[in-house]
Amino acid sequence: MDKIKQLRETIKNNNQIVFFGGAGVSTESGIPDFRSADGLYRQEYRYPPEQIISHSFFYSHPSEFYEFYRAKMIFPDAKPNKAHLALAKLEQEGKLLGVITQNIDGLHQMAGSKHVMELHGSVYRNYCQKCGKFYEVTAITQTRGVPKCSCGGTIKPDVVLYEESLDEATIYQSVQWLRQAEVLIIGGTSLAVYPAAGLINYYQGNHLILINKSPTPMDDRADLLIEGSIGEVLDQAVNIETIAD
Template sequence: MAHHAEPITDAARAAQTLERLFDEHEHAVFFGGAGVSTASGIPDFRSVDGLYRQHFDYPPETMLSHSFYVEHPAEFFRFYRERMVALDAQPNACHRTLAALEHVGKLDAVVTQNIDGLHQAAGSRRVWELHGSVHRNICQGCGAVYDARWVCSREHEDGRGVPVCPVCGGTVKPDVVLYEEPLDERVLEGAVRAIAQADLLVIGGTSLVVYPAAGLTRYFQGDKLVIVNRDPTPQDAAADVLISCEIAQAFSF
């Protein structure tokens, strides 16, 4: 591994570098976080104008925890609808390029920490969603599945804004991994397998501080590790190529 690679800050050079790397490798995997969707108008968590810098009655980490969901369901769903679901968001250049790379056989899989479904909206088919998706909402009673529009429509509520299953009356919970909840074992195994088999791993739009997701990079044994992120990450020293510019511009090729 090359250490302390000089970051590429020019978007055009970044795009050329990424295009060449994808051309040179047979089994690329992309591992992404919230920064991938900021160009689609979805705020990330930890940057200057991110979700965690805004002011709410409770810290966002608390409101997105399993215990808060159980103890304060009305407040949970108000925050969730307002801040976590972005039904009008559209895929950006990064999502579209990754879908195109998969289509021509240059990308084996996308591993994402995002719950917005934009990779699938862009056309990606092999997507491991580590933290679930706002587009699946599951009745805790009978297992019926509802989409995000249904949860946001407020048609089926208990009077406090909590969605209730019209089939059995059970509470409908978003299929997203909250703080204090484990990752889905099947998804985790699929993501680990994809990363372990990759010869090129491109990490993008993630601060690499949220575990266990950030720990998945240790399974990579391939040829080139690339980190594309506006701000430095704790794993920069391990990267062969560092790109420090807007990710949607870096993936405009």
């Protein structure tokens, strides 16, 4: 059977679906990833990018952190692509329990998804470290230097930096979804970032589907392995016919 048709049939015949995605979902919206040949880790900076977006660097070199963060981590003009839209449609049809994403760009919510667990936080949430006041992303994009709260505290993005722990409530809900899932679709991720990638071990269902442009450590465990664009694959699988029919 054609792999797209097989994916379509699996989606049609199951209602407890969870999607686990990574940077490859967002690259199709023009947001660069970290690890590919053109990714941020291959570019030359005064400090290595993985050092710049670390907890210790944020506190020791805040000006350099925000210079990099504004230039390379926030993409306010990015729009949801076919993958985001297909997943939002599946949620609206009652097929999708939720999206577990390693991305921080908020594109799933922009596409209409309501049930989204952001393992690494979001650029759209920012808070004062001193008084806890919430700030929109414009508090960072429309300022220069280290952004400050009206109380004088430093505004910090609600993203998980290197050396920081994942949010416990987010992990808990993600694990609950994975344990309930009949189908797990993994897409646009190399499954190389831990502890996030380790969460998929909680999945106990019968249909593990992996969609990616390059090999992953989980390929041999997949019931269906599709090499290609996550946006094109999901768009073809979801939108050719009404899945709920």
